[in-house]
Amino acid sequence: MDIILASASPRRKEILGNTKLKFSIIKSDIDEVIYEGESPTQAVMRLAFEKCMDIASKHEQDLVIGADTIVVLDDKILGKPKDEKEAYDMIKSLSNNTHQVITGISLINLGNNKKVIDYVVSNVKFKDLSEEDIIDYINTKESLDKAGAYGIQGYGAMLVEEIRGDYFNIVGLPISRLSDLLKKYFCINLFMEGDLSE
Numbered sequence: 001m002d003i004i005l006a007s008a009s010p011r012r013k014e015i016l017g018n019t020k021l022k023f024s025i026i027k028s029d030i031d032e033v034i035y036e037g038e039s040p041t042q043a044v045m046r047l048a049f050e051k052c053m054d055i056a057s058k059h060e061q062d063l064v065i066g067a068d069t070i071v072v073l074d075d076k077i078l079g080k081p082k083d084e085k086e087a088y089d090m091i092k093s094l095s096n097n098t099h100q101v102i103t104g105i106s107l108i109n110l111g112n113n114k115k116v117i118d119y120v121v122s123n124v125k126f127k128d129l130s131e132e133d134i135i136d137y138i139n140t141k142e143s144l145d146k147a148g149a150y151g152i153q154g155y156g157a158m159l160v161e162e163i164r165g166d167y168f169n170i171v172g173l174p175i176s177r178l179s180d181l182l183k184k185y186f187c188i189n190l191f192m193e194g195d196l197s198e
């Protein structure tokens, strides 16, 4: 059984790469649409599951890991901004407010008929940003491929006043919960050399 990370995100690759797990990457190309009336947690778990299933259905003997990250402000979902104007509006709305970053994770091994789905929430409070702060940040160009238009691992760190919860969940992969799930459902220990999956 191989382990596949179904993600094009360099951040997810790096976070999982900081463990002893041996894995390969095959990115999923599903359309990331959020449906009317879906709650943020429902949406993020469904998207993680769909990414995972897309790859698992072509690799039935392998264990596939999928994830999806969204930012939620007052129950409104902020995905990736489509342009700099939208990025500006997102950062402005996050300013002087606390939002949630939710990452859905899914683990699927169809050969063993195992499907796991879960999510982790972190709270992030932004500073009261000036017009200039927001424009300076947008000019760093790091907004566009990120949920909520910022990256806490980059210049976005300077926008943040406080976080509560798992930092790695904000960056896109809640490695602590993932480690628990891999151990509980697949007997895989991320502290050990190689993987224990035969």
Ligand SMILES: Cc1cn([C@H]2C[C@H](O)[C@@H](COP(=O)(O)OP(=O)(O)OP(=O)(O)O)O2)c(=O)[nH]c1=O
Pocket (backbone or CB within 6 Å): 006, 007, 008, 009, 011, 012, 027, 028, 032, 051, 067, 068, 069, 070, 071, 080, 101, 145, 146, 147, 148, 150, 151, 152, 153, 156, 170, 171, 172
């Ligand atoms: C809030 C926040 C999000 N992000 C990123 C994590 C995710 O990569 C991205 C949200 O988009 P996702 O759709 O979750 O992931 P992705 O498109 O990058 O990769 P894939 O679908 O192939 O797995 O936002 C950060 O890197 N830092 C942050 O602080």
